[in-house]
Amino acid sequence: MVPDTGGKEGKHMKSKIKYTDEPMGKLKIVSDFLPLPDQLVLKEDNVKVTLALKKSSIDFFKKEAKKHHTSYQKMIRQLVDWYTSHHQKNA
Secondary structure, three states: OOOOOOOOOOOOOOOOOOOOOOOOOOOOOOOOOOOOHHHHOOOOOOOOOOOOOOHHHHHHHHHHHHHOOOOHHHHHHHHHHHHHHHHHHHO
């Protein structure tokens, strides 16, 4: 039985790194350039609507969404967003 970690060395692991407790030399402090976590979450204004679509259309989106591990509502929303942005540019 092979343990989960520390098993046999693969082809990509040629030799093990040996760490020592020695000085690292001159260090340079870099400024924090990463955004805050709340800046990574882009919040858009959404409006809930009720929309009647053909059953065959919903079945299609549900099937495709399942294949791609996403929600069918998200796919439909993205489709409407793409359509809107395309026609806004050409207007």
